[in-house]
Amino acid sequence: MNLVAALCGSVPCVDTSPLHSGGVVDDRIQEVYTAVFWASVALGTVVTILLIYSMLRFRRRSDDDEPAQFHGNTRLEIGWTMLPLLVFLALFALTAANMPFVNDQRTAADEGGNTPMKVTVVGVQFAWSFDYGASSNGKRVQSFGTLYVPSDTDVNLDIVSTDPPCKPPTSVPGGETYAQAVAHLGCGVNHSFYVPSLAGQMNAIPGQVNTMWLSARQGTYYGQCTELCGVGHAQMQITVVSLPSNQFQSCVFGNPSGTVDASSPACKPGGA
Numbered sequence: 001m002n003l004v005a006a007l008c009g010s011v012p013c014v015d016t017s018p019l020h021s022g023g024v025v026d027d028r029i030q031e032v033y034t035a036v037f038w039a040s041v042a043l044g045t046v047v048t049i050l051l052i053y054s055m056l057r058f059r060r061r062s063d064d065d066e067p068a069q070f071h072g073n074t075r076l077e078i079g080w081t082m083l084p085l086l087v088f089l090a091l092f093a094l095t096a097a098n099m100p101f102v103n104d105q106r107t108a109a110d111e112g113g114n115t116p117m118k119v120t121v122v123g124v125q126f127a128w129s130f131d132y133g134a135s136s137n138g139k140r141v142q143s144f145g146t147l148y149v150p151s152d153t154d155v156n157l158d159i160v161s162t163d164p165p166c167k168p169p170t171s172v173p174g175g176e177t178y179a180q181a182v183a184h185l186g187c188g189v190n191h192s193f194y195v196p197s198l199a200g201q202m203n204a205i206p207g208q209v210n211t212m213w214l215s216a217r218q219g220t221y222y223g224q225c226t227e228l229c230g231v232g233h234a235q236m237q238i239t240v241v242s243l244p245s246n247q248f249q250s251c252v253f254g255n256p257s258g259t260v261d262a263s264s265p266a267c268k269p270g271g272a
């Protein structure tokens, strides 16, 4: 049982720990964090041992005890400058080398020539909606509160915000993505999309399209808006349901009316 579950007691409670990874982006973030953590533990241990040794070995033993007088030690000084610098540069290089994977949306080149799937995430006071594109009859295919994704599949997310009096558009001008059409409305407040088990957080800012991506192993994951956005901020919870690919297709695109019916068996984990 983890700490969160222990704290919840009899209250319904979910695991949102980034330490319980649900996909490759969080796997990669954890690899970097683990390296930084153990480097910090090793350095902290060495410094603490040296500190305690120096305090005991070189302490003043009586009131008229004069400490040894000396000038700097060049080799020692170069050593204690270079060692932290090298550690710092190594951690910087490790982070910089992994940032493009974590930050940059997937391209066709990453997907063997196929265009990666894209979902537009719209933050409004006080809910999230998810737009999967237009159905064959031109209607936008959207779900509310829950993001459905095919399992182990790279999904690009365009993150936008709009709030009343603006309404998310029902159709999109040619040459624009749905996210750009929402951003062009230019109204709203800041929200932030964060599902810790899957990826880092990304702000939803009026007038702007922010991008991220995730890939989720089969399962259900939970998140929350992390930008205080008004009185209903706490209600802005996020559920991500990762379904086998064919089940995802029938859940999101299987309904002739173009709406995603969260109560249909196709949209339930382990359902039809």
Ligand SMILES: [Cu+2]
Pocket: 190, 191, 192, 225, 226, 227, 228, 229, 230, 233, 236
């Ligand atoms: Cu919010």
